[in-house]
Amino acid sequence: xxxxxxxxxxxxxxxxxxxxxxxxxxxxxxxxxxxxxxxxxxxxxxxxxxxxxxxxxxxxxxxxxxxxxxxxxxxxxxxxxxxxxxxxxxxxxxxxxxxxxxxxxxx
Numbered sequence: 001x002x003x004x005x006x007x008x009x010x011x012x013x014x015x016x017x018x019x020x021x022x023x024x025x026x027x028x029x030x031x032x033x034x035x036x037x038x039x040x041x042x043x044x045x046x047x048x049x050x051x052x053x054x055x056x057x058x059x060x061x062x063x064x065x066x067x068x069x070x071x072x073x074x075x076x077x078x079x080x081x082x083x084x085x086x087x088x089x090x091x092x093x094x095x096x097x098x099x100x101x102x103x104x105x106x107x
């Protein structure tokens with residue numbers, strides 16, 4: 001249920017635009033290679049994150065579930081976790097614009 005409404009922490013370097021010219025274009029190139037053509041949408045500095053559109057007027061209610069996945073495990077073997085279930089941190093799931101909309105109920 002979690003979604004990175006605040007950008008994906010692992011993509012933080014990709015969002016630091018001042019690094020683009022200093023790296024002679026290597027930062028955006030490596031981001032493109034690692035995550036594909038939508039890499040610009042997953043960073044903390046993307047317009048999608050910084051200036052999200054408001055919910056459509058057709059939306060009367062929106063349930064936003066923030067999940068704390070720390071210490072959870074998707075797969076166990078021999079009593080140990082072999083595949084963590086932690087995808088996005090709570091900080092990555094928060095974003096002031098959608099969270100403040102009166103039609104949004106956060107759980």
